[in-house]
Amino acid sequence: MDNGGHGKIGYYIDKRMIKVIIPPVKGHTFDLPELFFIVKPQQVPKWGKAGAYLPPCSGGKGNLYVA
Numbered sequence: 383m384d385n386g387g388h389g390k391i392g393y394y395i396d397k398r399m400i401k402v403i404i405p406p407v408k409g410h411t412f413d414l415p416e417l418f419f420i421v422k423p424q425q426v427p428k429w430g431k432a433g434a435y436l437p438p439c440s441g442g443k444g445n446l447y448v449a
Contacts, residue, residue, distance in 0.1 A: 389423050389435055390421040391414065391420055407435060407437070
């Protein structure tokens, strides 16, 4: 699942924004909060709904999750 195998989500930011608060995003859903969008669907459909956002997990050591 390296290099975005869990999928990637994006967030629209207006250059006039001075502060962005990113809310929690439920996994295994197509119903993303306002301003979020799916950049790349998750790559293992048997791990949930095909194409839905799949959140990070701690399946190993040294993982980096960023927003």
